[in-house]
Amino acid sequence: MIKAYWRYFLYILNHKINVLVECWIEGLYIQGVIHDCSKFLPSEFFPYAKKFYSGKPLDLDEELNWKYAWLHHQRTNKHHWEYWVINPNTKEALAMPKKYVIEMVCDWRSFSRKWGRKVKETTLNLTDQIVVHPETKRELDLMTSSSSNG
Template identity: 40%
Template structure:
C-alpha cells in the first residue's frame, strides 16, 4: 500500500487539470475536478492498487473482476463519457447508447486526458500519446458519435499543432453554442487548419 504515492499522484493530476481548466475559463470545473477520488470509496482502492505509472482502477479490475472505485467515479464525474451512457428510446437503437456530452465537459475530458498522459508517462510524454490512447480504448465504440468526433478533433489538433494552439482554439470554441460542436468553428476556418 502506498498512501503518500497515491495522494501525490491524484493531487498532481488534479492540479494539472485545474491549471488547464483555468486556462479555458472553466474555474469551477478546475476546482472540483476529481474531488470524488478523495472519498473513501475511491481513495482506499487507489492506495491498495497503486501503481504510479497506470490507473489503480485497472489493477483493481484484474484482481477483482470489477473496479468499484471506477464505478463510483464515473457516476459522479461528468467529464467521463461513461457518465453519459443511457438506454435509448429510439426504436432503431436498442440497448445502451452514448448521449451527446455538453461542450464544457468535453473540454474538461480533453484536459483530463492530456494531464493523465503527462502524469503517467512523465518525461516520456509525447503530444501524440493522448490520441493513441483514445484510439486504442473503448471510447470510440460507445461514445455519442458527435462527442467522439469532437474529442478526436481536439486530440488530433493537439498532436499536430501542439498545446498552445489547441487551448486557444478550445477557449474560443467554448464560447459557441453547444449544439454546434460537431461543425467546423470559425477559429478553424480562419486559421486554415485541416483536421480530419
C-alpha cells in the first residue's frame, strides 16, 4: 500500500500545481495555493489512494469509506458545485461566489492540462450536467465559452 499512497501523493501535488497555474492566471493566488488541501486529510487521502492506486477492488467497507471521503471533499471545498446544492431533487442551489466559480473552472482546466496540456472544450462544457443556481450557470457559460474560444 505504501506505493499506492506515494503515487496518490504525487498525483495530488501534480493536480495542485496545475490548479495553481490556472488560478494564478486568474489572480486567485491564495485559492491556488490552498486548493484541495482536504485531500491530505486521512479521511480523504487513504480511501482515495486505495480506490485509485491500489490496483485492487475495494471491499464493501473500503467502498463506503471512499464514498464518505468523496462526500467530505465536496462538502468541504467551496469550489465544488455540490457544496452549494440545497436540494438535488428540485435542482435548488445557492449562487456560488464568483471566486469559487473561477476556481471550479480552474480545477476543470487542470484536468484538461493533465491529459494533454491544452484545455479541451468538452472538459469545460459541463454546465448542463450539474446543479447550479441560474446566476452561477450564467457565469459558467460566460467563462467556458470564452475559454473555448480563446
